[in-house]
Amino acid sequence: MSYQTGFLNHFATEAVEGALPEDRNSPQRPAFGLYAEQFSTSAFTAPRVENRRSWLYRMRPTTAHGAFQPYSGAPRFAAPDGTHTTPNRLRWDPLTMPDGEVDFVDGMVTYGGNGSPAEGGIGIHLYATSASMDRRALQNSDGEMLIVPQTGALRIVTELGRIDIAPGHIGLVPRGMRSRVELIDGGARGYVCENFGEPFRLPDLGPIGANGLANPRDFETPVAWFEDRDEEFEIVQKFNGKLWTTTIDHSPFDVVAWHGNSAPCRYDLARFNTIGTVSFDHPDPSIFTVLTSPSAIPGTANCDFVIFPPRWMVAEDTFRPPWFHRNVMSEFMGLIHGEYDAKEGGGFVPGGASLHNQFNGHGPDAESTKRAMEASVKPHKIEDTLAFMFESRAVIHTTDFAMNGGLLQSDYDACWNGFTKARLP
Template identity: 85%
Template sequence: MDYQTGFLNHFATEAVDGALPQGRNSPQRPAFGLYAEQFSTSAFTAPRAQNRRSWLYRMRPTTEHGPYAPYDGAKHLVQPDDSQTTPNRLRWDPLPMPDGAVDFVDGLMTYGGNGDPSSGGIGIHLYAATAGMDARAFQNSDGEMLIVPQQGALRIVTELGRLDVPPGHIALVPKGMRFRVALTDGAARGYVCENFGVPFCLPDLGPIGANGLASPRDFEAPVAWFEDRDEPFEVVQKFNGCLWSTTLDHSPFDVVAWHGNSTPSRYDLARFNTIGTVSFDHPDPSIFTVLTSPSDTSGTANCDFVIFPPRWMVGEDTFRPPWFHRNVMSEFMGLIHGTYDAKEGGGFAPGGASLHNQFNGHGPDVESTARAMQADLKPVKIDDTLAFMFESRAIIQTTPFAMTGGLLQSDYDACWNGFPKARLP
């Protein structure tokens, strides 16, 4: 499958020769009787560097549909509130695969979040699916979706083309874009960050310089692809925290050509250039930021997407796992594969998750701490692991499913029991 490379580049692509206007962009008479439509995910007057929009040339305009009605599926895709939220550190077992045929939309389970589509913030969901979506599409009008597969590859069909997204990759789908998810490797499971705030972008590198972390050229956008299907097609829309459904008489994936910079994309996390220390002390986890959604407070993100990939540990005179800390940011972690180096004592399994809300102490467990304090500080390669974190400046409120759905570990605090008391002279 072909891709175009770059992040926020202005792309131009057509699935049929001659479908994309050349020179002057005339929406009056596109080729082949196509309809011109602008898809905007920023305000029209946003500064040029932040302006995100794409021109779509499609077989039918998106205005052609009947009224939406409430959708009664996806029972656990909800807006969290503070009724279930505690200061306790939380950890969950992996989400089990559902019985029967459940697709990506109906397999979404909300664990927590903060804010809302009007004020910013994030929603955090896990998904478990056993069936692909066919004559069915999803449109999230509330937020941009960062999809992190943990088990099973996804084929994400969007209005602008197709993305193959196996575990170890991520996908970014713009707010308001229609897409469907097929399963190309059997049952699938993973994580989703729904971003209500400023769209994700690459973090500034500051003293790191021109190179390092995620490179724009490694993000891949789809080339134009369309399907011409005249049959009933359901569109489920998430709008203002609720789900709605309507039925079209054709596939919504009928964009024959497009150009612009508001695009879906995928990224291979193995291409992340990890930056670490070559002298002493463990660097802050912000050094592992792949994408950030800035807030109106400089240096404090609406959401950071951070990964902990394979890497060399070479610092002298230091404690190499993440140190004990209380943080102004709230941290939701997931594990794609392997063992996380701060939780070698068990309990944090691939497909599972943990939540440490702001200013509540956390860090390595007893076993990991003891091993790290006695370790010979020679160069060591941390391998066969990939963990990540959704980090937000606000408290992450939890949902009833997260707290009472049977996956919450009741003994998580025990991993910090038994630290020997320091012996003073």
């Protein structure tokens, strides 16, 4: 499978020679009787540096479908209503794999979120799927989807091409783009951040300079690919927090060529260039930001996607685990593999999750703290681990399933028991 590289570059790609209009200034006159359709994920008048749109050349326009009807096949894929919101620190066991054949849409489970498609914010979902999507597609009109696999590789078929992502990769599907998720090697489980706000982008580097963290050239966008299938397909649309369904008489993945800068992409988290101190103290976790969705408040994100990858720890005279803190940002964490260095006492396992809402104290557990305070601070490499965080400026409201679905750990607070009182002279 072929890819193009460069985050938010303008690409031009065709699956059939001659499908792209020769005159790039007249994108509405394609060959072969193809239909030109502009896919815009920003307002037409957005500043050029912020403007995102692609021209699609497809076998049929997307206008040919009947009325949408409510869809009830994914009852746990829903917005929280705020009635279960709590200041308590929360932690969950992993989702169990489903019995029978359950695809990506029907296997989606909402844990929490904030805001709305109209005002910004995020939705946080976990998925557990045992079957590929067959003759159906998901169109999320509420937000772009950041997909983080934990077990099982996925093939994401989109209108602009196909991307494969395995645990350790992420996939990003633009808001409003149709996609289907196929399983590559059996059942799969993972996490999804649904971003209602400004599209994800690379964070500014400031004093770091021109290089470091995630680099644009490491993001891969698919080349054009299409399927010509004249059979019934279901379109499941997420719109204003609810699911809707309709059918069409052909595959929606019939885009023969496209050009533009609004496109799906994938990124290998192993390519993240980790920045850290080489002297003393523990820097803020913002140095681990892969992607950010800014808000109207400068420097305060609608959502940050942050990872904690393998890295060297060399700081002298320093408590090396993440320090204790209370934060204006709300933090939802997941673990892809290994053990998180601030929770080595068990309970936070791959496929699980935790939530620390605004201004509620958290940090390493008692056992991890004791070991770190007694450790000899020689250079040490943290290996065989990959944790991440969806961090948002607003309170994350939890769903009924998150609070009452049987996976919430009742003893999470106990991991902070056992701290001894400091002895003053």
